[in-house]
Amino acid sequence: MPASPAAYLLLHLFLRLTAKTCYECLIDGGQFCLENNKCIGNSTEIKCEKSVDLSINCPSVPALQYAYDDEFVRYTVLPVIAAARRPDPQVCLDNQLPTMKAFKRREANCSSLFSDVKCAGxxxxxxxxxxxxxxxxxxxxxxxxxDLWKIGNQNGTIPFFDVGRVTKVFHDNFESLWFGGLGEDLHHLIKTYPDFEIWITGYSMGASLALITSAYIALTGMSHPHNMKVILLGCPRCTDYQFAMWHSMNFPYSYHIIHAHDYAPRVPFFDNIDNISLYHPRTEVWYNNEMKEGDGYIICEQADQPFCSSQIQNLSTPDHMHYFNMDITRWADHGCPKNREDFKPIFGTHQRIIFEEEKDSGGPPIKVIAFGLIGGRDADVERKDSATGGAGCPRRSYGCLGASLSIRRAFRSAISSKYFTASGLEARDIRVRTGLFPSSAGMSND
Structure with missing residues (x-):
């Protein structure tokens, strides 16, 4: 005899009551399978390709009222971020956001080793x-x-209030800038405009400092997290799991935006001093493309590794330099002009540059191939000559990333001079040619 509708209803109710949420599953020591949204425990008999074992990675997206808006960030927030590079931020604001007024700009020495190292905001x-x-x-x-990469690796993390740990180098930089006047300025504006919303923004290292700043503002009672928008570009990891979890639970509008294979958000992976893994808080927005107007993006349901952009294998310096299809540094240095066309990547993306040395001995030229130099994806630098047998830098090597960045800067002068000298290479006169290739092909027109 078939079961009655009432029996089906009771069965459905029982299944709903006994089904565990992701958080409940992890609290009970299980793993949550993303493929069927079920708790699979620790059984090895149940196959699941993608599962979650950290609460911070339980599937979740911001509520609708805090939804991400590409147009808002591209045309309103980006000028606010770019203006921080200038000694006179009002120039950028006048060109892009004429109703916005810069109040005060602050600089502070943030190095115990170098007098010329300044943090600014x-x-x-x-x-x-x-x-x-x-x-x-x-x-x-x-x-x-x-300071960031050498000293940062030696100092590890330190406690931040009672909400977790942050990397000491970023914490010290934050304190230098905050107590150097930036905090006083913000306090004055909050007192003057108590009902105004607060945007906390930054790019690269500035994004890490902005993240710590947002937490400080909330923890000291200057403003409530629900009154803040936190928007970060290319933000390096700077917090432990506990801090990342706390920030994720308390800041409903917090986005860190990542351009394709940008290397900066992928480092550092680990605090070797205190043996602590570092994590991004929510919410990652990943553009795995050139970030042109209309390009798609992913609102990541998980906070950090090994999901979303953490899955990438090759890291790119140029992707860090270009956001929303623009060279942010050049655009800011020119005052953030209304016409953005001149500040797009010089050759677009998915390209590589071939540097060919003509030896004095008359022998075959040495080719230095800088993958991903102008917006590509590999961020490797490869020596092609008889001495190395084609051996190059290993992928994910910071040395290679630095070399790629150095050549990239030298390339700018080559646009006008055609020849230049690149330090760290045996070459003296290096002829510049360009080779284009589709990202999926991995081949060049040498």
């Missing part, structure tokens, strides 16, 4: 939009790069 306000902005500049100059 500014505050501003917009009475029309009823908002306050705080934007922090990214790293600037080779000494600051040294």
């Amino acid at each position: 500014y505050t501003g306000y917009d009475e029309t939009r009823k908002l306050i902005v705080l934007s922090i500049r990214g790293s600037h100059g080779v000494h600051q790069y040294y």
Whole structure:
């Protein structure tokens, strides 16, 4: 005899009550399968290609009222971020957001080793939009790069209030800038405009400092997380799991945007000093393309590794330099002109540059191939000569990333001079040619 409708209803109710959510599953020591949204426990008999074993990666997206908007970030937030690079941020704001006014810009020495290492940021306000902005500049100059990657690896993480740990180098940089006047300026604006929304933004290193700043503002009671928008570009990891979880649970509008194979958000992976894995808080927005207008993007349901952009194998310096299909640095240095066309990647993306040395001995030329130099994907530098037998830098090598960046800078001068000298190579006169290839083919027109 078939079961009655009431029996089906009771069975359905029983299954709903006994089905575990992702969080409940993990609390009970299981794993949550993303393929069927079921708790699979620790059984090896049940096959599941993609599963979650950390609560921060339980599937979730921001509520509709906090939804991500490409047009808003591309045309409103990006100028706020770019303006932080300038000593006079109002120039960028006048060209892009004329109702927004820069309040004060602050600089502070943020290195115990170098007097020329400065952290910089500014505050501003917009009475029309009823908002306050705080934007922090990214790293600037080779000494600051040294501080971040060399000194940063030696100092590990430190406690941040009682919500987790942050990397010491970013924490110290935050404190130098905050107590160097930026915090005082923000406090004045909040007191003047108590009902205004607050945007906290930054790019690269500045994004990490902005993330820490947003937490400090909330934890000291200056403003509630629900009154803040946190928008970060190319943000390196700077927090442990506990901090990332706390931030994810308390900031409903917090996005860190990643361009394709940008290397910066993928490092550092681990704090070797304290043996702590580092994590991004929610929510990642991943553009696995050139970030042109109309290009698609993924709102990641998981917070961090091994999902979304963490799955990529090859890292790219050029993807870090270009966001929303623009060279942010050049655009900012020119005052953020209304016409953005001149600041797009020089040759587009998915390309490589061939550097060919003509030896004095008359022998065959040495080819130096900088993959991904102008927006490509591999970020490797490969020596093609008889001495190395075609051997090159290993992928994911920071040395290669640095070499790629150095050649990229030298390439700019080659646009006008046709010849240049690249340090670190045996070459003296290097002829520049371009080779285009589709990203899926991996071949060049040498």
